[in-house]
Amino acid sequence: ENGADEEFDELCFEFGLELELDEITSEMDIICREQGNTKAEGASDVILYKIDVPANRYDLLCLEGLVRGLQVFKQKMEAPRYRRVSPANGEPQRLVITEETAAVRPHAVAAVLRNITFTLERYDSFIELQEKLHQKVCRKRTLIAIGTHDLDTISGPFTYTAKPPGDIRFKPLNQAKEYTAQELMSLYKVSRDCCDWLWLEIFYFCHPIFLGDHSKISLNTKNVFIECTATDLTKAKIVLDMMVTMFCEYCEEPFTDGEQIEVEIPPTRSDVIHACDIMEDAAMAYGFNNITRTTPRTYTVASQLPLSKLSELLRQDLAAAGFTEALTFALCSQEDIADKLLKNISETRACHISNPKTAEFQVARTTLLSGLLKTVAANRKMPLPLRLFEISDVVLKDETKYVGARNNRCLCAVYYNKSPGFEVIHGLMDRVMQLLITCPSFPTPSSVSPLSDSTFFPGHCAEIFACGKSIGRLGVLHPSVINHFELTMPCSALDIEPFL
Numbered sequence: 001e002n003g004a005d006e007e008f009d010e011l012c013f014e015f016g017l018e019l020e021l022d023e024i025t026s027e028m029d030i031i032c033r034e035q036g037n038t039k040a041e042g043a044s045d046v047i048l049y050k051i052d053v054p055a056n057r058y059d060l061l062c063l064e065g066l067v068r069g070l071q072v073f074k075q076k077m078e079a080p081r082y083r084r085v086s087p088a089n090g091e092p093q094r095l096v097i098t099e100e101t102a103a104v105r106p107h108a109v110a111a112v113l114r115n116i117t118f119t120l121e122r123y124d125s126f127i128e129l130q131e132k133l134h135q136k137v138c139r140k141r142t143l144i145a146i147g148t149h150d151l152d153t154i155s156g157p158f159t160y161t162a163k164p165p166g167d168i169r170f171k172p173l174n175q176a177k178e179y180t181a182q183e184l185m186s187l188y189k190v191s192r193d194c195c196d197w198l199w200l201e202i203f204y205f206c207h208p209i210f211l212g213d214h215s216k217i218s219l220n221t222k223n224v225f226i227e228c229t230a231t232d233l234t235k236a237k238i239v240l241d242m243m244v245t246m247f248c249e250y251c252e253e254p255f256t257d258g259e260q261i262e263v264e265i266p267p268t269r270s271d272v273i274h275a276c277d278i279m280e281d282a283a284m285a286y287g288f289n290n291i292t293r294t295t296p297r298t299y300t301v302a303s304q305l306p307l308s309k310l311s312e313l314l315r316q317d318l319a320a321a322g323f324t325e326a327l328t329f330a331l332c333s334q335e336d337i338a339d340k341l342l343k344n345i346s347e348t349r350a351c352h353i354s355n356p357k358t359a360e361f362q363v364a365r366t367t368l369l370s371g372l373l374k375t376v377a378a379n380r381k382m383p384l385p386l387r388l389f390e391i392s393d394v395v396l397k398d399e400t401k402y403v404g405a406r407n408n409r410c411l412c413a414v415y416y417n418k419s420p421g422f423e424v425i426h427g428l429m430d431r432v433m434q435l436l437i438t439c440p441s442f443p444t445p446s447s448v449s450p451l452s453d454s455t456f457f458p459g460h461c462a463e464i465f466a467c468g469k470s471i472g473r474l475g476v477l478h479p480s481v482i483n484h485f486e487l488t489m490p491c492s493a494l495d496i497e498p499f500l
């Protein structure tokens with residue numbers, strides 16, 4: 001048995017997977033450990049393996065896909081070719097999407113598995129794959145929700161639309177009576193995940209019979225209607241492909257799906273999006289251990305990016321000036337970059353996290369100042385003065401960029417003491433300008449000018465210019481800002497925007 005496990009481990013490694021040898025167990029062993037028994041009656045002694053599957057290989061999330069992939073890899077079977085077959089009557093099913101869904105889940109895709117034969121093991125694997133996809137690519141049904149129905153109990157054409165909660169009434173799975181959507185929210189309120197699913201699926205699906213007890217699949221189901229409603233059409237197609245291709249081998253005509261065209265990449269491999277993905281698969285098929293170590297035929301010299309090199313050099317000089325480097329979180333709360341700095345959040349160009357797990361990480365930071373002030377607050381019992389600096393990226397909205405945002409490398413420093421120490425922070429600015437600015441076309445490459453900024457104390461703030469361009473500010477922080485960060489002494493700050 002140990003030899004077989006080691007052989008299987010080697011196969012998994014060659015295929016790009018990792019078998020957890022320490023996790024090999026059986027159902028009987030698990031029950032015995034949990035109950036403290038030496039023998040668990042009725043428990044199976046089938047060996048259970050734990051395999052780490054790459055996040056982009058959704059086709060390996062079920063036993064059918066994993067076995068099929070290994071068999072193709074070992075050349076024990078040909079890679080399946082997928083094609084679409086028409087129903088016996090020649091009329092394909094139709095799914096109509098109405099305009100009402102645009103505000104909630106605008107996309108829906110569907111397919112039919114015809115003449116499938118379920119056994120208990122196949123049925124359990126089918127349901128398990130559906131749940132694994134829900135937890136992973138579907139993000140707990142927030143991006144995509146999969147519905148599977150016995151096509152012989154319903155008839156098309158099907159319409160996907162949005163309706164008020166009070167207009168939706170049906171008998172849900174494993175329930176004895178009908179409920180409205182509002183009543184279902186109360187019925188399943190014990191589970192937050194379940195409530196999220198109800199809100200997205202029941203409220204916005206036109207045929208409540210779909211999600212009810214009437215159309216549920218069973219071991220006797222021969223034709224499975226699969227629908228996916230989604231906010232992302234690409235992910236919806238990926239999920240539908242996984243559900244269909246993994247179990248089409250149990251159909252009367254195996255491996256029929258998709259358009260009747262010749263394809264280079266099967267629908268099971270949604271992770272192949274670039275030539276390098278094909279190269280990786282070719283190397284995997286050849287065997288990583290079989291690749292001969294060679295010296296590259298091209299000569300290159302590695303070097304830092306200019307921005308990174310400049311940042312490293314500047315960090316050394318700031319440390320030599322007596323300031324200590326701090327590294328703060330790239331995510332923060334809206335208050336940190338707006339209210340606490342006496343700013344309006346709408347003016348910060350902040351990128352918001354759509355589903356923050358905590359109030360401390362709601363947005364990407366637009367300034368380094370708030371992070372340094374929180375660091376000072378956490379270390380205010382340390383001997384004074386506190387001199388901190390950070391050179392890192394901030395994130396700002398930018399509609400000209402493909403992703404709608406850009407990173408800016410910034411410099412920020414703070415001086416916290418019994419007196420504001422404006423002259424200290426001004427001296428640091430002079431040193432930074434001396435190191436950074438060389439502009440022959442300007443007689444005075446850097447200069448400062450009075451500035452009114454709500455974050456700083458009136459009359460104690462200046463704007464920094466380099467080669468005629470505004471690049472930052474420095475000054476004494478406003479007392480309200482000091483209080484918002486739970487500090488009790490004056491603080492001056494230097495905030496320089498992109499210096500490259």
